Amino acid sequence: xxxxxxxxxxxxxxxxxxxxxxxxxxxxxxxxxxxxxxxxxxxxxxxxxxxxxxxxxxxxxxxxxxxxxxxxxxxxxxxxxxxxxxxxxxxxxxxxxxxxxxxxxxxxxxxxxxxxxxxxxxxxxxxxxxxxxxxxxxxxxxxxxxxxxxxxxxxxxxxxxxxxxxxxxx
Numbered sequence: 001x002x003x004x005x006x007x008x009x010x011x012x013x014x015x016x017x018x019x020x021x022x023x024x025x026x027x028x029x030x031x032x033x034x035x036x037x038x039x040x041x042x043x044x045x046x047x048x049x050x051x052x053x054x055x056x057x058x059x060x061x062x063x064x065x066x067x068x069x070x071x072x073x074x075x076x077x078x079x080x081x082x083x084x085x086x087x088x089x090x091x092x093x094x095x096x097x098x099x100x101x102x103x104x105x106x107x108x109x110x111x112x113x114x115x116x117x118x119x120x121x122x123x124x125x126x127x128x129x130x131x132x133x134x135x136x137x138x139x140x141x142x143x144x145x146x147x148x149x150x151x152x153x154x155x156x157x158x159x160x161x162x163x164x165x166x167x168x169x170x
């Protein structure tokens with residue numbers, strides 16, 4: 001334990017299941033490569049790193065996709081963050097990232113037991129991509145389960161962290 005650090009405990013925290021998580025960044029461009037091959041790229045828009053938790057389902061996918069699509073984090077004509085990715089004619093790069101579910105409360109090595117298995121997570125990530133595409137937004141992806149290199153230019157910077165549990169953003 002670090003000197004001067006006082007651990008905080010939250011009653012009941014260990015009993016609650018983890019939430020689907022996303023880190024959403026407004027970008028001027030982003031791309032992902034696997035083994036030096038580009039698997040997805042966008043110009044201006046959003047990079048969404050998405051982690052699926054054990055117990056997540058289709059209601060969580062719908063809530064997350066809807067929230068990502070509706071985030072008003074693009075400038076309007078007056079320079080205010082008042083437009084969503086659809087209004088801004090942007091794209092979305094979706095990259096699966098199970099490490100968003102890391103639990104680093106104990107020890108030095110994070111635990112990933114709260115992350116969904118690949119058999120559960122992959123179809124849910126694909127469903128997020130389908131939901132975004134159904135809204136008419138250009139969408140690109142990484143390659144599920146691969147070691148990916150993500151290159152981005154964060155615009156702002158603007159970075160939003162989202163959590164969805166039981167079909168609601170929490």
